[in-house]
Amino acid sequence: SNNARSNKTAFDDVGSDYFGTQKVSINVARALKAIGYEEPTRIQADCIGPLLAGNDVVGQAHTGTGKTAAFGIPLVERSDPSQIFIQGLILVPTRELAMQVRDELVRLAQFRRLGVVACYGGQPISKQIAALKRQTHIVVGTPGRVLDHLGKGTLLLGSVRTVVLDEADEMLDIGFLPDIERILSRTPKTRQTALFSATIPSPIRRIVTRHMR
Numbered sequence: 264s265n266n267a268r269s270n271k272t273a274f275d276d277v278g279s280d281y282f283g284t285q286k287v288s289i290n291v292a293r294a295l296k297a298i299g300y301e302e303p304t305r306i307q308a309d310c311i312g313p314l315l316a317g318n319d320v321v322g323q324a325h326t327g328t329g330k331t332a333a334f335g336i337p338l339v340e341r342s343d344p345s346q347i348f349i350q351g352l353i354l355v356p357t358r359e360l361a362m363q364v365r366d367e368l369v370r371l372a373q374f375r376r377l378g379v380v381a382c383y384g385g386q387p388i389s390k391q392i393a394a395l396k397r398q399t400h401i402v403v404g405t406p407g408r409v410l411d412h413l414g415k416g417t418l419l420l421g422s423v424r425t426v427v428l429d430e431a432d433e434m435l436d437i438g439f440l441p442d443i444e445r446i447l448s449r450t451p452k453t454r455q456t457a458l459f460s461a462t463i464p465s466p467i468r469r470i471v472t473r474h475m476r
């Protein structure tokens with residue numbers, strides 16, 4: 264990975280602790296303790312270090328494996344509360360998952376001043392626009408609704424550092440691939456990209472080769 268997108272972690276500089284063998288900031292360690300996560304799951308042990316180091320990561324994992332925290336912990340660590348723009352974008356296939364992932368990110372960020380907003384279809388867009396106007400650092404969204412916001416100019420992704428494609432195979436099945444590519448084109452080329460999927464069929468492989476390093 265290159266310098267532009269690497270290694271800006273522990274912005275608060277309040278010391279560190281361990282999650283298994285993985286070093287995390289004190290504030291994330293406190294959150295993990297409050298949630299009750301004592302040891303990393305396999306996908307967490309495999310992904311947190313490489314993501315913290317700024318690498319692009321493909322994670323093959325089903326729901327129930329702890330994949331949300333596998334990308335959520337590094338995202339919380341790498342987001343800077345003092346910089347008031349969207350630094351992390353997580354794309355998910357369904358509104359239920361958007362709410363679930365938002366809730367997990369809020370739990371992980373409970374000791375850091377990070378704003379996490381979910382944007383999904385079925386909820387009045389005005390409510391999300393109001394939420395986005397408050398200090399937002401991380402957005403969790405479904406591709407269709409994220410594109411709606413981009414079209415209205417109510418979501419700006421020009422400073423995003425990390426994009427996570429969660430349940431990529433599900434997003435593909437729903438036909439979100441063109442939407443995902445349009446959204447990625449609105450984010451910096453220097454971004455970090457992580458992709459999580461239960462299966463890695465060839466269309467997913469193509470996303471990896473076209474959009475990831």
Ligand code: AMP
Binds near residue numbers: 299300301327328329
């Ligand atoms: P996920 O695959 O992210 O949907 O997580 C599945 C379930 O595992 C959720 O209920 C999480 O709260 C829980 N979980 C995630 N990581 C851990 C961990 N390290 N220790 C215990 N439970 C966990």
